[in-house]
Amino acid sequence: MWIITACSRVPRAASRKAVKSSSAYFVGRHMRGLWLKIWIASEVVSWARSNTFSRPPLVETWAPISMSDDPQTDSPFRVRFAPSPTGALHIGGARTALYNWLQARHQGGELVLRIEDTDRERSTPDNVEQILDALGWLELDWEEGPLSQAARAERHREAVEQLLEGGAAYRDPAMADDVRAWKERHGKQRGYRGEPSDDETAAVRLRMPDGGDTVVDDLIRGEVRFPNANADDFVIARGDGSVLYNFAVAVDDADMGITDVIRGDDHLSNTPKQLLVMEALGVEPPRYAHLPLLHGPDGKKLSKRHGAASVQELRDAGYLPAAVRNYLALLGWGTDDDTTIMSTQELVERFDVGDVGTSSAIFDEQKLRWLNGRFMREMPLEEYTEAVARHLGREPDEALRAACAIVQDKAQTLDEVWPLISFLFAEPEYDPKAWKKVMKDSAMTLLTDARAALEGAEPFDAETIEATLAPVLAEHDVKPGKLYQPIRVAISGGTVSPGIFESLAALGKSASLQRIQRALDEGSAVST
RNA sequence: GGCCCCGUGGUCUAGCGGUAAAGAUUCCGGCUUUUCAAGCCGUGAGACGCCGGUUCGAGUCCGGUCGGGGCUACCA
Numbered sequence: 245m246w247i248i249t250a251c252s253r254v255p256r257a258a259s260r261k262a263v264k265s266s267s268a269y270f271v272g273r274h275m276r277g278l279w280l281k282i283w284i285a286s287e288v289v290s291w292a293r294s295n296t297f298s299r300p301p302l303v304e305t306w307a308p309i310s311m312s313d314d315p316q317t318d319s320p321f322r323v324r325f326a327p328s329p330t331g332a333l334h335i336g337g338a339r340t341a342l343y344n345w346l347q348a349r350h351q352g353g354e355l356v357l358r359i360e361d362t363d364r365e366r367s368t369p370d371n372v373e374q375i376l377d378a379l380g381w382l383e384l385d386w387e388e389g390p391l392s393q394a395a396r397a398e399r400h401r402e403a404v405e406q407l408l409e410g411g412a413a414y415r416d417p418a419m420a421d422d423v424r425a426w427k428e429r430h431g432k433q434r435g436y437r438g439e440p441s442d443d444e445t446a447a448v449r450l451r452m453p454d455g456g457d458t459v460v461d462d463l464i465r466g467e468v469r470f471p472n473a474n475a476d477d478f479v480i481a482r483g484d485g486s487v488l489y490n491f492a493v494a495v496d497d498a499d500m501g502i503t504d505v506i507r508g509d510d511h512l513s514n515t516p517k518q519l520l521v522m523e524a525l526g527v528e529p530p531r532y533a534h535l536p537l538l539h540g541p542d543g544k545k546l547s548k549r550h551g552a553a554s555v556q557e558l559r560d561a562g563y564l565p566a567a568v569r570n571y572l573a574l575l576g577w578g579t580d581d582d583t584t585i586m587s588t589q590e591l592v593e594r595f596d597v598g599d600v601g602t603s604s605a606i607f608d609e610q611k612l613r614w615l616n617g618r619f620m621r622e623m624p625l626e627e628y629t630e631a632v633a634r635h636l637g638r639e640p641d642e643a644l645r646a647a648c649a650i651v652q653d654k655a656q657t658l659d660e661v662w663p664l665i666s667f668l669f670a671e672p673e674y675d676p677k678a679w680k681k682v683m684k685d686s687a688m689t690l691l692t693d694a695r696a697a698l699e700g701a702e703p704f705d706a707e708t709i710e711a712t713l714a715p716v717l718a719e720h721d722v723k724p725g726k727l728y729q730p731i732r733v734a735i736s737g738g739t740v741s742p743g744i745f746e747s748l749a750a751l752g753k754s755a756s757l758q759r760i761q762r763a764l765d766e767g768s769a770v771s772t
Numbered sequence: 773g774g775c776c777c778c779g780u781g782g783u784c785u786a787g788c789g790g791u792a793a794a795g796a797u798u799c800c801g802g803c804u805u806u807u808c809a810a811g812c813c814g815u816g817a818g819a820c821g822c823c824g825g826u827u828c829g830a831g832u833c834c835g836g837u838c839g840g841g842g843c844u845a846c847c848a
Binding site for chain 2: 326327328329330360361362363365366367419420423427431432433434446447448449465468469470471474475476478479480481482483484486488489490492493508509510511512513514516534536537539541543544571574575576577578579580582584601602603604605606607608610611613614615617621653654655656660664682710723724725726727728729731732738739740741742743744745
């Protein structure tokens with residue numbers, strides 16, 4: 245008899261009142277393989293206790309906020325992120341990493357990074373590097389790791405041996421075709437059961453119970469039960485002794501003292517297998533939380549086909565890590581009061597994996613853009629300049645800083661910044677369409693007067709420039725746009741730029757006058 | 773095929789049997805006597821997959837059905 249401790253799903257309404265219910269139940273197994281379940285629900289947490297752990301004011305830092313209220317679990321809170329390095333870290337993986345990180349920080353626990361590299365075909369050092377790079381960019385850190393799962397092969401073999409000796413597992417030479425044939429004979433819904441063999445080169449299978457259900461008490465989905473009769477005796481170790489995923493994961497999670505497994509929904513169906521492995525090993529399983537999967541705009545599983553599918557692509561597209569974290573956190577989770585924009589600290593304080601929703605979400609870049617724009621605008625100029633510099637591969641010098649100052653409230657992504665300020669760093673090319681649209685003959689007259697007026701503008705700052713240009717406007721009795729647009733084209737080459745006064749000031753007096761003169765020259769050249 | 777998960781405006785969330793289903797984003801219109809954005813405003817547009825059942829009353833509970841997804845490897 246062994247015990248599963250599990251924390252039942254905490255209803256939102258309850259958590260809102262800061263009352264957390266908890267329950268533990270025992271799952272025992274009859275000799276025949278019947279599962280017995282005794283529900284021992286208990287409202288362990290009284291008001292007194294909930295007061296002890298009530299949420300601190302928002303200013304408080306990342307101290308443990310809500311401690312695990314499961315009396316069975318005194319071990320420190322420990323989660324893990326366990327990606328398999330078979331490619332770049334995509335958005336779904338990034339969200340899983342973030343949720344693990346947030347929960348670890350929220351609980352004041354630890355995060356372990358474990359690389360699931362037992363697939364020797366597909367796992368490459370380069371992919372590991374990419375994952376580390378992505379996590380680094382997202383500014384997610386961890387207490388332990390990166391640990392290599394492949395490096396633990398010896399321990400895995402040992403565990404297989406243990407099960408073989410105890411009779412929980414057996415050697416079976418059957419191959420995939422044999423299993424299929426067996427199922428043809430016994431009915432599709434019957435789980436495969438093999439014949440033990442002495443063949444030392446045969447794969448090792450775990451014996452599944454013939455009756456009852458294996459229950460996963462998921463923090464997000466509640467109780468999910470899987471009929472044992474339906475499950476195959478599955479292979480835990482290959483003929484050569486190397487182990488398979490569902491076995492390695494169970495052994496590692498147990499060995500590493502993981503208390504909570506937060507991972508994608510695609511692992512929900514694997515969980516009963518892992519639970520059974522742990523039971524055979526005689527260890528206590530962790531709590532589980534299976535996150536709904538993320539999908540692309542077409543509703544299909546996220547893949548390279550969809551725009552920015554990897555973290556690297558997000559970075560290259562000019563998004564801010566803080567904005568990406570905020571957006572990802574909101575994909576599947578929300579606050580009770582509809583708050584959308586949150587600092588990372590606020591995320592840590594408010595996030596609770598038990599509040600994550602059950603339905604899959606679609607990655608929507610439009611909302612990310614909006615959110616990113618909000619973060620961009622609220623950044624201190626210093627920080628903004630550095631982010632822009634890093635993105636452009638330039639130095640965050642005075643010139644860039646000045647350019648950033650006039651463009652900060654206009655761009656939604658880092659990528660949009662350069663086109664708006666490049667005219668400050670190089671002589672612009674006139675955009676033919678822009679020229680044709682605004683540089684009419686009347687515009688040339690206005691430009692001539694504006695240039696003359698600007699010569700007297702001192703100091704050459706936005707305020708003075710505006711005041712200097714006002715009389716020109718009045719004199720010709722035209723709408724502001726009639727004057728400003730030609731100036732804009734003259735100094736920036738196009739019809740879109742930051743505010744015209746700020747742009748002139750940032751360019752400087754001599755360059756501004758010189759460019760207006762150039763436009764004038766070009767204008768007269770065209771008309772003659 | 774078998775087992776499992778999911779289904780509220782285009783998208784993300786709220787809604788926990790009882791006022792005209794709420795917020796965010798998006799789109800549309802307007803304002804900001806400088807472009808493009810941003811911002812602000814709007815009694816603007818847009819949703820409970822479908823069918824039954826329980827109930828005085830269902831987006832909310834039950835059954836079925838359809839749709840999407842996952843697992844079903846000596847992959848992870």
